Amino acid sequence: MHSVRPFVVSAAAVAVLAAAVTGCTQKADSEGNEDGAVEVIAKDDSCEVSETEIKAGHVELAIENKGSKVTEVYILFPDDRIVTERENIGPGTKQRLTAEVKPGSYEIACKPGMKGDGIRQKVTFTGQGAADKxxxxxxxxxxxxxxxxxxxxxxxxxxxxxxxxxxxxxxxxxxxxxxxxxxxxxxxxxxxxxxxxxxxxxxxxxxxxxxxxxxxxxxxxxxxxxxxxxxxxxxxxxxxxxxxxxxxxxxxxxxxxxxxxxxxxxxxxxxxxxxxxxxxxxxxxxxxxxxxxxxxxxxxxxxxxxxxxxxxxxxxxxxxxxxxxxxxxxxxxxxxxxxxxxxxxxxxxxxxxxxxxxxxxxxxxxxxxxxxxxxxxxxxx
Incomplete structure (x- = not known):
């Protein structure tokens, strides 16, 4: 349930979600930190992305919620359609998200409290990625x-x-x-x-x-x-x-x-x-x-x-x-x-x-x- 369908999350629900969605993914093709992922640091008042030019294709986001609220992270097309998302990221937790992204302009959005339009960063995916193969x-x-x-x-x-x-x-x-x-x-x-x-x-x-x-x-x-x-x-x-x-x-x-x-x-x-x-x-x-x-x-x-x-x-x-x-x-x-x-x-x-x-x-x-x-x-x- 993402921000266009927000809800009040109980402590029990967050605990269930943390158990249900935890799990590491494999190294992505994009360039970012030492394991190939693009870092996204979500806070209550900011959405920090480690790079704004990213290799298109199989992309991995390494997400960390350093805020005090449950958050969501999206990759969005310019018209706000969703490329991929990860919901219910609890405070102090980390998630990995793998997606296929075509070359072009996008936004990465963090949505503290899972409401509203979120805090957005413009990013560009460049080149021809593995998704084309x-x-x-x-x-x-x-x-x-x-x-x-x-x-x-x-x-x-x-x-x-x-x-x-x-x-x-x-x-x-x-x-x-x-x-x-x-x-x-x-x-x-x-x-x-x-x-x-x-x-x-x-x-x-x-x-x-x-x-x-x-x-x-x-x-x-x-x-x-x-x-x-x-x-x-x-x-x-x-x-x-x-x-x-x-x-x-x-x-x-x-x-x-x-x-x-x-x-x-x-x-x-x-x-x-x-x-x-x-x-x-x-x-x-x-x-x-x-x-x-x-x-x-x-x-x-x-x-x-x-x-x-x-x-x-x-x-x-x-x-x-x-x-x-x-x-x-x-x-x-x-x-x-x-x-x-x-x-x-x-x-x-x-x-x-x-x-x-x-x-x-x-x-x-x-x-x-x-x-x-x-x-x-x-x-x-």
């Missing part, structure tokens, strides 16, 4: 993932229409039944949707994540109306139409997203971050308690990206592939314990999941998140 196997993986993302968007719109039609008809119970299912495709591919920057805060922001003056729209605004307020008025009906319009925009634009093998690997890890920061804590679906549906969809999306990258990852780092196979299987088995119907997306309401059970889920996320944080680097070795 991608193998046919990786090209195939990117093409297959692009098709998957488009399919998820295409399949989401009819499900959203069922949900919003019920809202506009004032049918609270039918809307409640359709709500969680309408979010599955989005949750499976959320990092790609977030890469556009402007769609996510319209459709998937929570109330405590709103920027000053921002109108609350999207799924969670309607979730609150249905479960907490138990009423649908003219405003909610108008918001239902807006949700369809915003998601139609997503559907049309998703095919233009910048997708690379490293963005697939980083995106898989981001989906586990989504689980750790919102689903395990119960913050995401705080009114409907349908968190386990989102949880499952996030894991499925991460697994799809991994499976497409696995042929290359298993050759470059067989032990990593073996561990990821093991942890994805364990996660699937654990989540199946909460399925009310083994052949559907009917899961136990999250308010019925006990604290020891939540701890077990959290531990499983950490066990999967640690090796998954190494996937992007593994595919570009």
């Amino acid at each position: 991608r193998s046919p196997e990786l090209d195939k993986a990117v093409a297959a993932y692009r098709a998957y993302v488009q399919q998820q968007a295409d399949e989401t719109l009819p499900k959203v229409k069922v949900f919003t039609d019920a809202v506009k008809a004032g049918d609270i119970e039918t809307a409640k039944k359709a709500y969680a299912g309408s979010r599955i495709g989005w949750e499976r591919t959320e990092p790609v949707a977030e890469s556009f920057g402007d769609i996510d805060p319209k459709v998937d922001i929570r109330e405590d994540g709103l920027e000053q003056g921002q109108k609350w729209t999207g799924w969670h605004r309607l979730e609150k109306a249905l479960w907490q307020d138990n009423k649908i008025g003219d405003e909610e009906k108008a918001l239902a139409d807006q949700l369809v319009a915003d998601l139609t925009d997503w559907q049309k634009r998703v095919g233009t997203a910048e997708i690379t093998p490293t963005s697939m690997g980083n995106g898989a890890k981001e989906l586990l971050d989504e689980v750790a920061s919102g689903k395990v804590t119960g913050e995401e679906e705080r009114y409907s308690h349908t968190d386990l549906v989102d949880f499952k969809a996030n894991v499925e999306g991460a697994q799809k990206a991994y499976e497409l990258l696995r042929p290359v990852a298993s050759k470059n780092d067989p032990k990593l592939a073996e561990e990821l196979d093991k942890q994805f299987a364990a996660m699937s088995t654990l989540l199946d314990k909460y399925r009310e119907d083994k052949n559907s997306y009917a899961f136990t309401s999250y308010d019925q999941v006990t604290e020891p059970q939540r701890k077990e889920l959290s531990d499983a996320v950490s066990a999967l998140g640690e090796p998954l944080s190494k996937l992007a680097a593994a595919v570009v070795k």
